[in-house]
Amino acid sequence: MKHHITIGIGPAVFRVGSAWRDPIDRLASLYAAYPVLPGAIADFSVRLEPVSPLRRWLRPSIFITGDHGLAEAAPMSLAHGLLAAEMGMNLQMALGWRRHLLLHASSVEKDGRVLVMTGESGSGKSTLAAQLGERGWRLMGDEFALLDLESGWIFPFPRLVSLKNSAIGVLAADVPEQRMGPLLAGTAKGDIRHLVPRSTAIDRMEAGGQPALLLFPRFGGDADIRPVGQAEVFMRLTQASTNYVALGEAGFRALTRFVQNVPAHAIDFPSGEQAIAMVEQLWAERA
Amino acid sequence: MSAALLVQALRQPASVAALDGAGWNALIAAARAERLIGTLALRIGDGPVPEPVRRIWADARREAERETRQALWEADRAAAALADWDGPVVLLKGTAYAAAGLTAGEGRFIGDLDILVPRGAMADVEQRLIAAGWEWVKQDPYDDAYYRQWMHELPPLIHRDRDRMIDVHHTILPLTARQKPDADAMLAAAVPITGKLYILSPEDRVCHAAAHMLADGDLAGGLRNLWDIHCLLADADLRKLDARARRHGIAPHVRQAQRLADALYGTGKARLTLWDRIVLRRLLARDGWGGESRKLLRSAFYIRSHWLRMPPLMLARHLLTKWRKGHRPG
Numbered sequence: 298m299k300h301h302i303t304i305g306i307g308p309a310v311f312r313v314g315s316a317w318r319d320p321i322d323r324l325a326s327l328y329a330a331y332p333v334l335p336g337a338i339a340d341f342s343v344r345l346e347p348v349s350p351l352r353r354w355l356r357p358s359i360f361i362t363g364d365h366g367l368a369e370a371a372p373m374s375l376a377h378g379l380l381a382a383e384m385g386m387n388l389q390m391a392l393g394w395r396r397h398l399l400l401h402a403s404s405v406e407k408d409g410r411v412l413v414m415t416g417e418s419g420s421g422k423s424t425l426a427a428q429l430g431e432r433g434w435r436l437m438g439d440e441f442a443l444l445d446l447e448s449g450w451i452f453p454f455p456r457l458v459s460l461k462n463s464a465i466g467v468l469a470a471d472v473p474e475q476r477m478g479p480l481l482a483g484t485a486k487g488d489i490r491h492l493v494p495r496s497t498a499i500d501r502m503e504a505g506g507q508p509a510l511l512l513f514p515r516f517g518g519d520a521d522i523r524p525v526g527q528a529e530v531f532m533r534l535t536q537a538s539t540n541y542v543a544l545g546e547a548g549f550r551a552l553t554r555f556v557q558n559v560p561a562h563a564i565d566f567p568s569g570e571q572a573i574a575m576v577e578q579l580w581a582e583r584a
Numbered sequence: 585m586s587a588a589l590l591v592q593a594l595r596q597p598a599s600v601a602a603l604d605g606a607g608w609n610a611l612i613a614a615a616r617a618e619r620l621i622g623t624l625a626l627r628i629g630d631g632p633v634p635e636p637v638r639r640i641w642a643d644a645r646r647e648a649e650r651e652t653r654q655a656l657w658e659a660d661r662a663a664a665a666l667a668d669w670d671g672p673v674v675l676l677k678g679t680a681y682a683a684a685g686l687t688a689g690e691g692r693f694i695g696d697l698d699i700l701v702p703r704g705a706m707a708d709v710e711q712r713l714i715a716a717g718w719e720w721v722k723q724d725p726y727d728d729a730y731y732r733q734w735m736h737e738l739p740p741l742i743h744r745d746r747d748r749m750i751d752v753h754h755t756i757l758p759l760t761a762r763q764k765p766d767a768d769a770m771l772a773a774a775v776p777i778t779g780k781l782y783i784l785s786p787e788d789r790v791c792h793a794a795a796h797m798l799a800d801g802d803l804a805g806g807l808r809n810l811w812d813i814h815c816l817l818a819d820a821d822l823r824k825l826d827a828r829a830r831r832h833g834i835a836p837h838v839r840q841a842q843r844l845a846d847a848l849y850g851t852g853k854a855r856l857t858l859w860d861r862i863v864l865r866r867l868l869a870r871d872g873w874g875g876e877s878r879k880l881l882r883s884a885f886y887i888r889s890h891w892l893r894m895p896p897l898m899l900a901r902h903l904l905t906k907w908r909k910g911h912r913p914g
Binding site: 396 | 604613879
């Protein structure tokens with residue numbers, strides 16, 4: 298394709314091609330601290346194509362596809378090209394990654410131990426991880442946690458953090474402006490701004506850690522902490538994994554081990570500050 | 585053109601030694617787009633390839649093993665569902681190749697389970713599959729009626745627990761196609777794999793694959809279909825094949841498939857017609873990113889696929905009905 302860039306994120310290398318220059322320029326600027334690998338052999342190719350030949354020029358509209366794609370993927374405006382590229386990379390991971398059990402979860406690390414947080418979109422797991430990443434934890438990822446099939450460790454996938462709506466203001470207060478991407482207003486998920494993780498998250502993006510705590514955060518409601526039983530954790534994590542079925546027996550073994558070894562709690566919280574306090578408390582109390 | 589790279593790599597695995605990073609990326613993207621990545625990984629092996637490609641090969645091999653395992657399990661489930669029906673279940677395409685351990689099945693992507701049963705037994709078979717948990721996918725009465733009246737298979741059924749599809753065929757081409765293959769002869773010549781599961785004879789396998797590729801459809805997935813044919817030809821007796829193809833009324837298609845397979849995966853010595861060359865151009869229409877190129881040619885083949893399936897008046901009626909239902913060509 299006319300414009301392209303090859304980037305390493307965690308264990309994966311992406312080749313992103315675009316019919317337009319702008320999304321690639323924006324990627325290059327936001328991923329400047331990541332390994333940029335021109336000519337490297339990529340694990341996945343992502344393509345940002347015009348939905349039809351005319352739409353390259355006229356009200357440009359992006360169809361996101363690549364090695365793995367969804368025929369019914371919604372077209373996106375060129376103004377949201379950066380988001381399209383991010384979604385294209387996520388799509389490859391969700392549909393194509395087979396080297397780890399992929400959990401739709403955020404994760405942060407401290408002293409070599411990993412806190413994993415999973416939940417629906419809007420649960421606050423991504424914001425919470427980003428906040429912890431600014432407060433002495435190493436951010437490992439806001440979208441996917443990679444569970445190693447052999448060692449049972451969690452490995453990072455520290456792509457840009459995708460902040461949505463009110464989370465943008467929360468993090469913008471903590472983070473220097475040069476680590477924030479442009480505001481993408483009016484996307485299908487509302488306003489989005491990307492956050493570049495701190496350099497330690499990127500420099501150590503190949504370093505995994507032993508999972509020590511699993512949380513199911515839920516933003517809204519009174520503060521509450523409840524233990525979650527193994528059967529429920531197992532069911533919820535199979536639903537939070539895009540490749541559990543595809544990995545077959547290896548996925549089952551890795552997930553059972555994780556569920557049996559990692560204590561799990563559901564936490565409800567009315568504010569980010571309270572959530573952080575609850576996380577620190579649970580972390581201190583763990584085993 | 586990355587499809588040409590893919591063909592070259594399958595024909596001559598040692599040729600990959602000359603690839604640089606961009607070349608590998610183009611090859612891998614094309615192989616994924618054509619669903620030949622597992623085949624390619626097994627054919628090339630780990631020897632001459634850089635480390636990142638080895639990891640991709642390992643993924644592809646694992647995926648192919650899963651495909652095979654899943655396909656054989658579906659075949660086993662279908663056999664169990666039809667155990668008290670007194671007839672052989674003839675496996676078609678990928679599942680058949682995997683079950684019979686054929687080269688064509690090595691690393692192959694396998695989608696739905698395709699089986700062939702006598703037309704007279706369709707109702708019996710359908711009833712037993714539904715009793716065993718398969719359900720209708722197409723709820724639309726027009727689609728359902730269309731399948732039952734004009735197609736060579738039942739409307740697709742999907743299993744409610746395993747989410748896998750089965751296509752029950754009674755012949756190998758739509759009833760609206762100009763060629764009328766002799767399905768009874770195919771069933772009679774089928775060879776057993778297990779007590780209940782059968783595979784077409786070596787010659788009928790080639791006939792089916794060639795008919796499927798060249799007398800039906802728009803050549804989507806054509807490089808994979810042609811690779812199947814290339815592998816299947818090795819087991820066929822060529823003289824018998826010619827007689828068999830004539831009996832099924834698809835001799836020109838089978839001969840063309842032989843020429844195309846030779847041109848892309850074989851010696852490259854076969855003399856090609858102008859039409860062969862056009863088909864080859866369509867087969868190789870992929871860019872270095874795995875994307876579709878030669879859009880006009882692709883569209884022409886798409887339109888042709890409908891033309892092949894239906895006489896003009898019927899096609900017009902079909903398109904009108906579909907249009908009214910809101911369907912627009914992709």
